[in-house]
Amino acid sequence: MKPADKRAYDKDYANAKKTGKPFFPYAIFKDTIIAGLTVVSIIVLAIVVKVEVGEPVNPATTDFVPRPEWYFYFAFELLKIFANQDVLTPVIMATFMVPNIMIILLVVWPFIDRGPERRIWKRPFAMGLVVIVTGMLCYLTYLGAQTPAGVAKGGLPVSGLDEEATKGMAVYIANGCGSCHMVAGVGAPGPGPDLTNEGAKGWDNAKMVAWLKAPKAPMPSYASLSPADLEALATFVNGLGTKYK
Amino acid sequence: MTTKDIGPKNAVQKGAEGTIDYVDERTGVKTGTRWFLFRNIPAGTSWFQTLGFTAMVVFGMQAITGIILAMYYVPDTRGGAYESIQRITEEVTWGWLVRGMHKWGASVMIIIVFLHMARVFIWGAYKYPRELTWVTGAMLLLLTMFMGLTGYLLVWDQKAYWATVVAVNIFASAPIVGPYIGDILRAGPEFGPSTLSRFYSIHMLVIPAGIATFIGLHLYFIVRLGISEPPWSKRRLRIERDEEDARRKAARERAKELPGAVNYPATWPAKAEEAAR
Structure with a gap:
């Protein structure tokens, strides 16, 4: 952003503040309603969908599909995508490269996109990114949420065993x-x-x-x-x- | 009604004012409150801008339910961790509710934090002068994810154990520093009793301290820089309309001065603009 743009923004924001309203009670009012509704829905969820106690840990039997919490499903699916291609795209892509690139991009994003434009319809690239990234996260989470195929408890369709x-x-x-x-x-x-x-x-x-x-x-x-x-x-x-x- | 402010003050009121003045002289609490609570915000502030506060409230709820759970939880792998979770869920009064709230609170917090980030991104609110507010927010998102990762192991059931074994292996696969990170997380080369107490300590001491620090910074930046205005607030739209009108008017003026220009009547502004191009 050029210095002139910065000054223009500062001036415009100072105007917005001058013609604005006090934080208390106007913003606090809305905040309290949404936060209150959220806490109530957490309590309702806790009552309706009760927590369970799973099987106790037994490090000797790995007879268990390792599944993380739902908000890590996308990372888990990423592993699956890279798992079968160990030559061109090693697993390190999924476990190290991709997540770290995403984290770094996330943190430094404001230093990449420095234009003064804030209107949605004037920022097609940023909006496209929102749609693609959100869509990808939702799709990978959806894939991860699918019930995993059987863990082969009943045996394998393999013949000729000695x-x-x-x-x-x-x-x-x-x-x-x-x-x-x-x-x-x-x-x-x-x-x-x-x-x-x-x-x-x-x-x-x-x-x-x-x-x-x-x-x-x-x-x-x-x-x-x-x-x-x-x-x-x-x-x-x-x-x-x-x-x- | 007319004689109310005459005569000696009520003793209680006098005492209260005296106390406030005493504290204010030494702490500046009055100025601070005014700075924090009675600052002006842009008039068009939207409902979408409540998500940050909501995330903070959910974090507070997680802290309270977490403290209650910590009163009953025993981070011992040799018969203790799993049994204490069982006891919290089945025996302790309201234990199932507190544990349920903590578990659901984690999921809801991730959703709220993500929505909050999406709002900031879509509105371009991370732009000058709020770049560092975004950076602290990104740190808070990462810390929240780590909170979920470390908390998952504590219930010490099969699902949690194997998912965490895989997760720690993922950290350990990083080049150069990976093996050290793996050893630090596991408290040694193998998963064992020390791993659980280490995760417990990280989950309830290290990360909460980090989150509290970054919430403090995040809030300070927000109050100092002010909450961003929606890009389509009434005030902004009016300014944009005025700018557009001024631009059109200037175009019409230019058109008049072109050699051989026809003086279109004012009722034909579109034609005049065309001529100006």
């Missing part, structure tokens, strides 16, 4: 890997990548066990599983799409 792989599949199901991964269309579509063709990567079991113990974020570590279980799980996952279809 003894070790059958044990591995049991470990897979018992530990709720299906709450983040999909195999042959069963399980949640994210945040983890689809494992239907995981065997095609050609990893050996030692590499897979090391990965399971210390995976890349946001996947939690499975170091708490017994070595035998880890070995069976690695055999099962390493054969997906190749030996076991």
